[in-house]
Amino acid sequence: MxxxxxxxxxxxxxxxxxxxxxxxxxxxxxxxxxxxxxxxxxxxxxxxxxxxxxxxxxxxxxxxxxxxxxxxxxxxxxxxxxxxxxxxxxxxxxxxxxxxxxxxxxxxxxxxxxxxxxxxxxxxxxxxxxxxxxxxxxxxxxxxxxxxxxxxxxxxxxxxxxxxxxxxxxxxxxxxxxxxxxxxxxxxxxxxxxxxxxxxxxxxxxxxxxxxxxxxxxxxxxxKPEDLLDANRLVLSRLERNIAGTVEESELVGEIEIAAGAVVRNSRLRGPISIAAGAVIENAYVGPYTSIGQNAVVKDAEVEYSILMQGAQIRHLSRRLDASILGEEAWMGGRSRKSHSYQVILGDRSSVVVDGE
The missing domain is CATH 3.90.550.10 (Spore Coat Polysaccharide Biosynthesis Protein SpsA; Chain A)
Known part of the structure; x- marks a missing residue:
């Protein structure tokens, strides 16, 4: 067959x-x-x-x-x-x-x-x-x-x-x-x-x-984008904890996968989460049902229920990124940080700058 x-x-x-x-x-x-x-x-x-x-x-x-x-x-x-x-x-x-x-x-x-x-x-x-x-x-x-x-x-x-x-x-x-x-x-x-x-x-x-x-x-x-996010949720719901990367002064709760070569510093993670090789999570919060792709960066920001593809970056956001998809090497940043939320879908190599309130 x-x-x-x-x-x-x-x-x-x-x-x-x-x-x-x-x-x-x-x-x-x-x-x-x-x-x-x-x-x-x-x-x-x-x-x-x-x-x-x-x-x-x-x-x-x-x-x-x-x-x-x-x-x-x-x-x-x-x-x-x-x-x-x-x-x-x-x-x-x-x-x-x-x-x-x-x-x-x-x-x-x-x-x-x-x-x-x-x-x-x-x-x-x-x-x-x-x-x-x-x-x-x-x-x-x-x-x-x-x-x-x-x-x-x-x-x-x-x-x-x-x-x-x-x-x-x-x-x-x-x-x-x-x-x-x-x-x-x-x-x-x-x-x-x-x-x-x-x-x-x-x-x-x-x-x-x-x-x-x-x-x-x-x-x-x-x-459709909402189907991708739901599929990501369903796949991650079957995840088993596997910490192969570097974790420094961070709090990890739940089923979390951190690939070898990824780095998590001074951050809070609530699984299920998948973090690929080369990714950097620093001074950040990553919430449930989030996939962080290879060499992606989350720094001074909060994100949950989202997909960040290879090389995507979010930095210094004043609101939490929620229910969002960032394409390869997409970049989203701001100048201050508060606890609200953004929802975006960015194609590859897109850039967004947002001001704080």
Whole structure:
């Protein structure tokens, strides 16, 4: 069995963060979102993974993942010239998938509980596809599955205008080669795309068995800034205390990860917090659910429930930074410090100066 990770798209909902990076590489818990997808496939024993990339961010994705040796897998990269739908991405990757079953994983999804039960639901020769579902409050934003009284899938609809079902497809699918035959018959949807929901519906219409499994744990579609912060919270909530860096005259409470090479001086930390190598925390307060990236700096400032990416800096802030995301090498500083709050989203290499009150 092979893996297929989709890592294209333009990430318009995450701008300005995605003006300069692939959305799948935005860090969550100080790891790229894409890394978690690779882990889930690898944990299933899948070693050959096809990665679909886009012209805009493909090089960055390849540089991050490499040949796969760091993950214990082998990557093959396929360029999808235009974002013409998930089924089109499968069609593009078909020459590299061959006639084997494969697990398709959207690279900006994040879930716990693993996907091993998806493989357990697959029975060779009996099952054409297995899909993961989860109940959502806003099904109109997703492809949804309508289930009959026995819990079997009766039909699938992409982003329904009216409520038909609370069960959303989460972006992890197990397909047999039969899916390729259906995709060859598809016509573009009103959005101009080849929809994977239409392809799965085609399997059902042709009389093949499509099974569904529910997500075990939680699932996040990390398409918007608030989703990233919530995903970061969920990942950090599973953190275990690990202090490998330097801590001087500081108070640490809760589950805190401080990587080797990071320095914490004269500061108060309330976990869960992840602090990457090379980061410096000095005369500061860092509150729960905060990720501090490599070589980032928090000095004479307070921050909580936030993500600071590699090289980001906050200095001398008069208010606490809360529910914020700072891109790589973004800088935010002020001239005095009080206990209120700021909330910002800064793209890479941005700068903000704020006056005290």
């Amino acid at each position: 092979k893996g297929l990770i989709l890592s294209g798209g333009k990430g318009t909902r995450l701008r300005p963060l995605t003006h300069t990076r692939a959305k799948q590489l935005v860090p969550i818990g100080n790891r790229a979102n894409l890394d978690y997808a690779v882990d889930d496939l690898s944990d299933m024993g899948i070693r050959d993974i096809v990665v679909v990339i886009s012209p805009e961010t493909g090089t960055e994705v390849q540089n991050h993942l490499g040949d796969g040796s760091a993950y214990g897998v082998n990557f093959t990269y396929v360029l999808q010239d235009q974002p013409l739908g998930l089924a089109h991405a499968v069609k593009t990757a078909r020459p590299h998938l061959g006639e084997e079953p494969f697990v398709m994983y959207l690279g900006d999804n994040l879930l716990t509980g693993g996907i091993g039960h998806l493989l357990e639901a697959y029975h060779e020769g009996e099952t054409a596809a297995c899909i993961l579902l989860t109940e959502v409050p806003n099904p109109q934003s997703f492809g949804v599955a309508v289930l009959d009284e026995q819990g079997q899938i009766s039909r699938l609809i992409e982003k329904p205008a009216e409520y038909v079902s609370p069960w959303a497809l989460v972006g992890v699918y197990l397909f047999t080669p039969l899916i390729h035959k259906v995709i060859e018959t598809l016509q573009p949807s009103p959005r101009g795309e080849l929809e994977i929901t239409d392809a799965i519906q085609g399997l059902i219409d042709w009389g093949f068995t499509v099974r569904s499994e529910k997500v075990r744990g939680w699932w996040k579609d990390t398409g």
